[in-house]
Amino acid sequence: MSLARLSRSQQSNRLPELLVPAALGTLMLIYFAVPFVAFLTRAGTTNIITGLSTPEAQVAIRNSLLTAPISTLIATAFGVPLAYVLARASFVGKRLVEALVILPLIVPPVVGGAMILTAVGRFTPIGSAAATLGISLTDSLIGVILAQTFVAAPFVIITARAGFGAIDERLEQASRSLGYGPLSTFWNVSLPLARGAIIAGIILTFARAIGEFGATMMVAYNPRTMPTRIWVDFIAGGMDAIVPVALALLGITLAVLTAVQRFGRVPTVIDR
Amino acid sequence: MILELKQLTHRYGDELAVDDVSFELEEGELLALLGPSGCGKTTIVQAIAGHVQPTAGRVVLRNRDVTEASPEDRHVGIVFQQPTLYPHMTVSENVAYGLTARGVEPNQRDERVSEYLELVDLTEQWDAYPSELSGGQQRRVEVARALAPQPDVLLLDEPLSALDRQLRERLRKEIARIQTETGVTTLFVTHDQQEAMALADRLIVMNDGRVSGSGTPRALYGSPPTPFVASFLGRSNTFPATVVAQQPPTLRVGTHKLTVSNQELSVSAGTSVTCHIRPDGLSVIAPGSENGTALSLAGEVVTVTDVGRRYDVTIRTERSDEFVVETVERPPEPGEEITLELPRDRITIFETHDHDRGSTTGVPEH
Numbered sequence: 164m165s166l167a168r169l170s171r172s173q174q175s176n177r178l179p180e181l182l183v184p185a186a187l188g189t190l191m192l193i194y195f196a197v198p199f200v201a202f203l204t205r206a207g208t209t210n211i212i213t214g215l216s217t218p219e220a221q222v223a224i225r226n227s228l229l230t231a232p233i234s235t236l237i238a239t240a241f242g243v244p245l246a247y248v249l250a251r252a253s254f255v256g257k258r259l260v261e262a263l264v265i266l267p268l269i270v271p272p273v274v275g276g277a278m279i280l281t282a283v284g285r286f287t288p289i290g291s292a293a294a295t296l297g298i299s300l301t302d303s304l305i306g307v308i309l310a311q312t313f314v315a316a317p318f319v320i321i322t323a324r325a326g327f328g329a330i331d332e333r334l335e336q337a338s339r340s341l342g343y344g345p346l347s348t349f350w351n352v353s354l355p356l357a358r359g360a361i362i363a364g365i366i367l368t369f370a371r372a373i374g375e376f377g378a379t380m381m382v383a384y385n386p387r388t389m390p391t392r393i394w395v396d397f398i399a400g401g402m403d404a405i406v407p408v409a410l411a412l413l414g415i416t417l418a419v420l421t422a423v424q425r426f427g428r429v430p431t432v433i434d435r
Numbered sequence: 436m437i438l439e440l441k442q443l444t445h446r447y448g449d450e451l452a453v454d455d456v457s458f459e460l461e462e463g464e465l466l467a468l469l470g471p472s473g474c475g476k477t478t479i480v481q482a483i484a485g486h487v488q489p490t491a492g493r494v495v496l497r498n499r500d501v502t503e504a505s506p507e508d509r510h511v512g513i514v515f516q517q518p519t520l521y522p523h524m525t526v527s528e529n530v531a532y533g534l535t536a537r538g539v540e541p542n543q544r545d546e547r548v549s550e551y552l553e554l555v556d557l558t559e560q561w562d563a564y565p566s567e568l569s570g571g572q573q574r575r576v577e578v579a580r581a582l583a584p585q586p587d588v589l590l591l592d593e594p595l596s597a598l599d600r601q602l603r604e605r606l607r608k609e610i611a612r613i614q615t616e617t618g619v620t621t622l623f624v625t626h627d628q629q630e631a632m633a634l635a636d637r638l639i640v641m642n643d644g645r646v647s648g649s650g651t652p653r654a655l656y657g658s659p660p661t662p663f664v665a666s667f668l669g670r671s672n673t674f675p676a677t678v679v680a681q682q683p684p685t686l687r688v689g690t691h692k693l694t695v696s697n698q699e700l701s702v703s704a705g706t707s708v709t710c711h712i713r714p715d716g717l718s719v720i721a722p723g724s725e726n727g728t729a730l731s732l733a734g735e736v737v738t739v740t741d742v743g744r745r746y747d748v749t750i751r752t753e754r755s756d757e758f759v760v761e762t763v764e765r766p767p768e769p770g771e772e773i774t775l776e777l778p779r780d781r782i783t784i785f786e787t788h789d790h791d792r793g794s795t796t797g798v799p800e801h
Contacts, residue, residue, distance in 0.1 A: 333515045340509075
């Protein structure tokens with residue numbers, strides 16, 4: 164970033180070198196902005212407060228606010244250690260593990276949901292075992308969390324792995340030689356230094372989890388989350404019916420993003 | 436003995452990085468481990484610190500075998516070539532980091548931190564973050580951080596190699612002062628022979644994973660044990676000779692016979708050997724003015740290079756051996772016929788053409 168700034172100021176009297184990429188990039192931005200603005204314009208004509216005060220909408224918001232943070236927490240608690248191992252160790256079959264991490268990203272979410280169903284559905288060994296304990300793995304909030312975690316966890320793993328990979332291993336070696344074991348070195352050195360990347364990954368994972376629709380629909384169409392609610396409302400009432408919940412979903416994601424960024428002092432999600 | 440390496444060997448896959456290296460460090464000693472890049476120096480440091488598990492051999496610290504011990508269970512301070520200060524901690528927090536782990540009481544911690552920041556003359560940077568310091572200041576904080584827990588041995592792995600020359604020389608003196616003041620046993624790893632010779636009490640020269648020679652800088656420079664040491668520690672002229680007799684040690688160089696009283700020969704008559712002499716050991720005289728005490732070879736001046744504080748004169752002898760002579764006096768002209776004088780006591784004989792025979796044309800002086 165600082166390099167780009169430098170070269171721009173040095174060569175201000177020449178034709179800007181970034182003209183062509185900037186022009187192409189602007190087209191991309193316009194394509195992002197137009198649907199967004201169009202949707203927001205439409206939102207002005209509907210009564211959002213009324214739409215959000217229906218019991219169905221309230222339940223959906225509550226379910227989403229309950230499940231997405233839990234999914235994000237699970238993805239972080241298990242994904243960050245995995246990311247660290249992937250960044251530090253080389254072992255036989257590492258390629259396979261890496262492919263496995265990417266798998267949920269390349270499998271269409273709805274297919275991912277189907278896969279989860281074949282693994283933990285009611286009539287599978289796992290599903291029926293859980294059912295005998297009174298735990299329902301599908302069509303339940305647990306099901307929602309399973310679907311969200313499956314689809315969203317790769318983001319925090321991939322981003323955190325890049326963050327750990329960028330840390331010179333010698334910083335960790337210095338910590339070891341100064342008397343700290345591997346765990347406290349991870350806690351004192353690796354984790355704080357990769358914090359920006361990890362937080363960026365958490366935000367991406369949360370955004371993906373709370374917006375998850377395809378896999379959730381397969382695993383737990385009920386109870387409704389905000390995305391499934393939006394789908395149901397759309398089928399029943401068309402575009403205007405979905406505006407309140409859709410805006411609420413957007414609002415929550417933006418609020419979390421801002422809060423985490425402020426709290427974690429990360430400039431932006433992508434630019435580190 | 437503070438540190439003993441016993442027949443240390445390490446392989447990375449099929450590649451032999453360290454091959455049967457043994458040496459010792461005495462209390463308070465500053466030993467330089469010197470060698471070209473890729474000769475295995477860093478692997479040795481990593482093995483001493485415990486970041487690399489050697490394929491074979493033992494590492495003994497203060498009479499305790501630590502070969503299998505974790506890095507945190509060895510009392511070793513380490514400074515790398517690359518900066519490893521923690522950017523999320525202040526200078527004082529960085530220095531205190533190792534104290535916390537070693538169980539130094541919080542009230543003594545500040546005292547110890549200021550003691551070591553004072554040692555490296557950075558007391559005023561107490562609350563600064565590493566990014567606010569200059570490269571040289573960062574180096575000094577790293578030294579303070581490594582020393583604060585008072586390790587058994589301080590490992591400096593090319594600590595100055597990433598710095599520019601002026602700063603390097605200044606910090607070299609700093610390190611010498613710090614080492615004298617603290618008396619910490621230090622292993623200084625470098626590829627820079629000047630740096631090593633200026634700093635160390637004793638040198639270990641490595642080549643290709645093996646120890647090629649060890650001793651004081653003066654001894655190694657004056658009478659190198661191997662051709663590699665001869666060429667790595669300064670410049671070297673080499674020329675072939677044949678053993679005429681073992682007792683007294685007599686060689687034949689071309690048509691000349693030469694008795695070298697200061698060395699012993701273990702190879703029998705008729706064996707070919709390689710002789711070495713430093714460029715500053717040679718002198719150029721006019722033909723006919725030999726006094727007979729030195730080996731005198733007739734030759735012709737090929738080139739004369741003025742390098743400012745001296746001239747480098749390249750001479751080709753009748754047998755087409757090339758010699759470089761360093762002289763501060765007015766040099767002869769190229770093409771001039773001269774006589775090259777090789778004082779007997781400056782000649783070193785290498786009997787074996789061992790594995791580490793280095794380049795014989797000499798390393799350019801830094």
